[in-house]
Amino acid sequence: MSGQPAAEPAGPEEVLALDGVAVTAGGRLIFSDVSLRVRAGEFVAVLGPNGVGKSTLLKAMLGLQPTSAGTIRVLGAAPGRNNSSIGYLPQRRAFDPAMRIRGTDVVRLGWDGDRWGVALPGRRSRQARDRVREAIALVGAEDYADRPIGQLSGGEQQRLLIAQALIRRPRLLVLDEPLDSLDVSNQSAVSALVQQVCRSAGVAVLLVAHDVNPILPYLDQVIYLAHGGAVMGPPEQVITSDTLSMLYGTAVDVLRDRTGRLVVVGQPDSHAEHRR
């Protein structure tokens, strides 16, 4: 490999590189031997059964979870070093309905919420307001951004949180189950939105999903995480009945609908209960 620079095409730069990563938490091995590569502008899904450590993998990339083996390089540095260039959306339930803070304010926190002190009026503050407005327009949330966030629907909250993650023009977007708890029409709308951001701004997207179907048409790569390791590749190679059945340890069928789209059937966790 070392003598063949041509094997690594001079395409988009690598934003994420994991080699033989393992995580142990509370004396239990969560996963081991995970290696993967994500390039700029790629839309990558992280799939796998419940409890296999998908969220843990994301946290390890952000430097929030120590690893026990292997190396991680994020945007060319150790995890946690470049977090201001990463938009992160953790797995979560909805905001408390009593949360009396506007969506706009939540988006703004993504811009300068980590700066000490209070925001003083001036040029900086006007710039911040303009950028907040841009980010809200990008996700199409203008109509409800000024309402208290606790009173918005799950889809509306999710869009504002994506705006918060995007506001600093990140190079990598890390989304942990953003489609969870959304209805079907909002699932496809949010998937389309993420794909559009990925394409138009060249942002690499790493998205953890329970159910692969809503995002399947947009994916460049799929990472299947299972106990013991991970399989990575283009969806047509990884999403096959054989690979999935092996990873899940149960019969999973991959079918094609009339338009030629892949559909995964029998995936054990696609509509399973939540484990928390």
Next chain:
Amino acid sequence: MTGFSLDLVADVRQLLSYHFMLNALRAGTIVAVLCGAIGYLMVLRRQSFAGHTLAVIGFPGAAGATWLGLSTGLGYYGFCVAGALVIAALPGPGRLTGGLGGDGESSAVIGTVQAFALACGFLFVTLYQGFLSGLTGLLFGSITGVSDDQVLALLAAGAGCLLVLALLGRPLLFASVDAEVARARGVPVRLVGAAFLVLLGLAAAGASQITGSLLVFALLVTPAAAAGQLTARPGRGLLLSVAIAVSVTWLGEGIAFYSPYPIGFWVTTLAFAAFCLALGYRQARDRWGSSRAGSRRPAPAVSPAGSER
């Protein structure tokens, strides 16, 4: 003292001619500003229970200090700050699911400590065997007790707290609204939370000296809750909370001066009235506003955002 007349200017002038009233107003203003600001964040962080506990912990501190012949202020500050540090050291919400859940496990511990603190305070008061009004003063506040030294101590503590609060500023708001993302962005969430608890302890200790331990909430939670009804903008809400706290304190102290009933009652009642008014205003606005805005709402709910442009 000639009693209340219809000439308000003369009434206020008479009220200000008493040194103890002047001190009560000075101390009340400092405490109201501090509680209005810190209370707003406490309500946003849903730490009202911790705030209540800190206020109650001040009671054995003050009672113990009286028993030992020390100043009550010392007891309030010492116990409230120590209590804040203990609560900060308790295991918080174990699994941070985006900071959207309460800390259910530690609330039982906090409640246990609260009951014990009240019992200790009562023991200290009994041991002291002093004049009986001391107990009601400690629990429900008094208007006459504020000395010049206490005002100075309050001013120093209040100014320090507000300065630290301003420095914590955005990271504190970020950690309160969305702890997990804040942590990923490098905000030291745990440290910011501990610092806020100490500020909360100082505010509770200060307010206890005016309203008594049990009525601290009149200034800490009620103005903030009322402000939360009126606006969802954090900056505006905080200022509104301060304004309401200061207004009810001034009015309450003025009425207490001319009435036979205690200050704690008046301040609390006025704060409660302010909250009811704010609640009524919001209900009316929501009903009236939503029927008006109903026509323009349904459209954006379904459209796949951004994909068509």
